[in-house]
Amino acid sequence: MMDDLRELYQEVILDHGKHPRNFRHPDDANREAKGENPMCGDRFMVYLTLKDGVVDDVAFQGRGCAISTASASMMTELVHGKTAAEAETLFHAFHELCTQDEPDIPEGIDDETMEKLMVMSGVRQFPVRVKCATLAWHAMNAALHGEASASSDQF
């Protein structure tokens, strides 16, 4: 059982959880959405700077557990530089990985990106933690679509 725990909290996740990347509010952000988990009180703002359909900058701020913070941090690294369509594809792939035993992964994601997405997939063994892992991703997706917020109630 401790193996599951180690899989959930790998070094890379602990690192991102403690030292989140892109933990800031960019001045030129033109999209933002709040991600909220009312059950545990986790709350993130995700900021996007979309330029010509490309995610020119992506960052986040807020408060959450190690899983949600690490996932948000890794999300910013993965989504940066992608087109809006690619970012949405990554969201769907990540959601599949976290929730499905046999995930249906969209085409066109390179191996390196897949590997990074897979890091969080251990969360599948901990159903109540899936909402932590997907929180910032949902907020990012909401921001892409010009929506103001995403609540884990609706995930």
Add this chain to the structure above:
Amino acid sequence: MSDAILNQAYDVQRVREDFPILARSVHARKGKPGKPLVYLDSGASAQKPRQVIQAMTRFLEEDYSNIHRGVHFLSQTATDQFEAVRAKVARFLNAPNDRCIVFTRSSTEAINLVASSYGRTFLNEGDEVILSIMEHHANIVPWQLLQAEKKIVIKVVPCDEFGVLDMDAYRDLLSDRTKLVAITHCSNVLGTVTPAKAIAKLAHEHGVPVLFDGSQAVVHGTVDVQDIDADFYVFTAHKLYGPTGLGVLYGKYDLLKKMPPYQGGGDMIESVTFEGTTFKAPPSRFEAGTPPITEVVGLGAAIDYVEALGRDAIAAHEHDLLQYATQQLSQVEGLRIVGTAPGKGPIVSFALEGVHPHDVGTIVDQYGVAVRVGRHCAEPLAERFGVGPTVRASFGLYNTREEADALVQSLQAVKEFFGA
């Protein structure tokens, strides 16, 4: 009688044998044995003793039928047992009589009943309802719904850094505008037991009725609604080692009598015509539809169970656990206990520096330790203490010092894991 003497008489290992679920382990898989369950989440819902389970099973197998309706044998038998529990609940709270006892679906519904029936009838724009900062959402949101509808004003009594209710602030909030006070008798997060009698006395000096949310308080001590002089008192069966789906509203009969129905339906009417309907007297007036009959029988067995163990003996045992757990937890570096009011109930909420409660919960769970993490349905209180979500260990009549040790050990594992 001193605590020590009481504790010697209290055989927790025998008590544990009454709770079949406590013998199970969790997270067993692929032939690997699991971890023994360490259930420290009784504040969310308590486990059920065999006596309760068997009483409900026996009732369903032998005596079940609908109540208050049939002329047949079983209907009478079931009605008698159902009503006997009403009388038992009245004795349990030292209510003057059983007509003051209304069965609801939960504490939440009991509060909604008062907010809806009493509140909508007797509260008007600008009238004030006083709550406290340590309320469960169940004693906040019903009043907010009333606020939206009737434009009443909600006032909030603060607490100090230990979690003690600020009685001076309460006294200052009471005024001619105050029309109702609704305050917890024991905080589900801090464990603070509020001075119910003093709260009621001050309110009554202003002619204001008081509702107490006793969901936690009835579990951990003896409650006497007449001594407190409570106007309304609510609690729920499932935290008292009884079944889910059943709450209790105690109300002074003079108040209940002048309150209109909360819901309409069968069993609460005298006569129904399409020109108009007349309603029964309380408590029937507030019990529309078929109630949770089997659950009421289960509550009766739960009350018998805690009374047989002795409510003072239970309180002494839990007090010992609280003191022991507090002492052990205090030795964990970076751990901050939220809520240290004198005389509090056996509930310990805490934050562990550098580790989010959700992560704490997941890891201690792998060691078999069940705790609650989050804001415990009391978001304003979490904000008050500036800690956000916390971990909550709540102790019940079946918990042991060894289980407190298991919690502390699992927290050490959390700290190692996170290097905190």
